[in-house]
Amino acid sequence: MDVLSATSRKRETYQVQLQYSVLWECALGIAAITNTPLIKTLEKPVEYWQGIKESLPTGLLVELDFVGNKNTWKALLQLLHKKDFTDLTEFTSYIRNLSMRDFTFICLPFIGRSYQELRGSASLGQESAIKEMMKITNDHLFFPSYIEFICQANGKRLKEHLINVMTGWYEAVVKSDSKKLHTILQTDYVMRNKMIDKMSSEELVEWATGGIVYMPEPCVHNVLLIPQYIYRPWTIEADIEGTKVFYYPVANESITPNDRYTPNNLLVLKHKALGDEVRLRIVKLLYEQDRTLQDITEQLDIGKSTIHHHLKILRAAKLVEILDAKYSLKRKAIDMLSKELDLYLNQ
Structure with missing residues (x-):
């Protein structure tokens, strides 16, 4: 059957936004070192990660083991999306001051706008809602067990764990290179930002992520691009309310910003x-x-x-x-x- 279109409405797309922060790098570093199966595929060699582990204090190693068992790096990323935090102190204070209900709600994964009420009920400890969220995410690698853990965990202890692992990792691994990391992330952010008006949203996402073709989805009006160095060459994909997030690997030329002859x-x-x-x-x-x-x-x-x-x-x-x-x-x-x-x- 032939169809004539009587509408002039263009196909919907999304808006691209960019953010960068050493705090993202910190949380992703925690995710990387606790992901044993993936660590061999990262750009930094296994010896690098082993050397870091050998240099860390025992208390931090215990916290990292907990991250590996419970995937609490996901909670760190969820919390980091709530504000544009200026430094680690502001981030840890934000966690401490959250009500337990809000804290649990934020830590739970976003699984769709139509499930926000269910997410809220689960954050209040309603058993049926928790089980329903676990059922809906059954095909995900770790969401069901993560959801169950977040809803049943001692909120005060979980807060302290997140603060301890984030602070410990920052002090032991990130702090000494924080200025260099900030420059790398900022350089990549500026480079991508220059192209917002020169590329379509879909082109920009594909270019920044190194080939991911992300087509517009219903109820997703924004794409957030966050440059990261520690997880190269991988792009990590996540969902938050109304936004698709890509933590993408910084380009080669961002690592050597003073050499303008280094090509991507x-x-x-x-x-x-x-x-x-x-x-x-x-x-x-x-x-x-x-x-x-x-x-x-x-x-x-x-x-x-x-x-x-x-x-x-x-x-x-x-x-x-x-x-x-x-x-x-x-x-x-x-x-x-x-x-x-x-x-x-x-x-």
């Missing part, structure tokens, strides 16, 4: 990927339509293993993805190339 690593990967005749041919084929490996092999009359190698390079550069068992060109990534090059040349 992804920009280098993209241009290297396109600097080959076979890969350019593949890009043109995929520009026309999505194709299977067999389709590309037949079109170019080149062996499957060779084509697969070239596709792997294009995927690593975030120019190509797999959708429904076919290779697909990420057109926005191609469209953004000129803007990214312009930013590098003029920074």
